[in-house]
Amino acid sequence: MDDAALVGRYLEYQRVERRLAARTLALYRGDLEKLQAFAQAAQVALAQVHGAHVRRWVAQMHAGGRSGRGIALILSGWRGFYAWLGREGRVAANPVQDVRAPKAGKPLPKALSVDDAVQLAEFAGEADDPWLEARDAAMVELLYGAGLRVAELTGLDVAPGPQALGWVDLDAGEAHVLGKGSKRRSVPIGHAAGQALRAWLALRGSGTALNPALFIGRHGTRLTQQAIRQRLRRRSRQAGLATPVHPHMLRHSFASHVLQSSGDLRAVQELLGHANIATTQVYTRLDFQHLARAYDAAHPRARRKNP
Structure with missing residues (x-):
């Protein structure tokens, strides 16, 4: 046959x-x-x-x-x-049995450009609801300004306490968070994030005895990760960004932009709380993409000549 x-x-x-x-x-x-x-x-x-x-x-x-x-x-x-x-008895052995495909390269994390990140951070929405606006603006500033994971953000309390997973020290300009593997780290939050947090705390209310969470909903309960994802996606659309933004995209943007500016991979590793430098090295690929785009746009030898 x-x-x-x-x-x-x-x-x-x-x-x-x-x-x-x-x-x-x-x-x-x-x-x-x-x-x-x-x-x-x-x-x-x-x-x-x-x-x-x-x-x-x-x-x-x-x-x-x-x-x-x-x-x-x-x-x-x-x-x-x-x-x-x-x-069917037509072959003695399967020639494909032990053959494996090449490993697929890990996709690069999605990060915003600096302009898009700043556009989102500076966006002012919910003008008719100052409480909601102040809260969402503070969340964006912490996610982008400190590179927090969404779980770390939801775990923040207004003040340190025996049950607190994390908290913000505005006087020191630091956020203390509990990351993966139950590892604690402290990260700087920056001037813009500090201002946004002060504005939010001024409107948040003082009911910390009932719920110490830094970010709460209208009913005074701690915001869930899903709620934060929904708010961020909505806010990015309102800000005019072409891509819906999720919390980890802001963390990626934080890491990529710090690396572009400083070139200090070890510092980015510490800020992100990565146990292994290899995890952080993916951002060098994002950094190279940024440099390659800048080269293509600016260098005279990169541009094709019109025929």
Whole structure:
């Protein structure tokens, strides 16, 4: 039986026995057509393919720009085909069994440009509700100005206490937070964040005996992480930003902008509370992207000449 007939029988098996949808079958067919093309170019029958062939084809796909995830999906389809051939007694071993796709590169964290971050921080909304405006402005300033995680933000109390996870010391200009792994750290909050917090505390009310939380809702309960995400997404839309902003995006923006200005990776590591410097190094890639964009925009040798 030739290769085309083998593939046809396998797809029929998938359609009848496994009752796969037409779209899924079309994806299987496309993956197997790639396999046939590789095998024909190598002048080898599908039943004669070895692991070395498959590894070479994986390398070719990767060099051609195929993502690790895309290659993994293709290999999954090939692996199923050869498993079926094995059950049919047509191959002694599955040549795809021990072949793995290249590891997918970790996506870069999403960070705002400096202009967008400042636009959000300086935005004044909720003019008809000064209480809500003061609270949300203070949250933005702490997330962007101190690089806090949203869990660290929700854990802040107005003042230190035996049950406090974190608190803000306005006189010292510091936020004391409980980060991942129950590790405490202190971070500077900056002048703008200090001003925003003072404005919020002046309107917040004095009911700390009932709830010591720094950020509360209308009913006096501590704000949840979900509520903060919703408020921030709403505020970023109101501020005219093209991308909805989430709390961790402001943390990424804080780290990227500090690194762009200082070049001090160790300092950024301490500010973020990363246990491992390798976690912080992702921001060097963001910093390089920033430099590359600046080069493309400004350097005369970077711009293409009009034909």
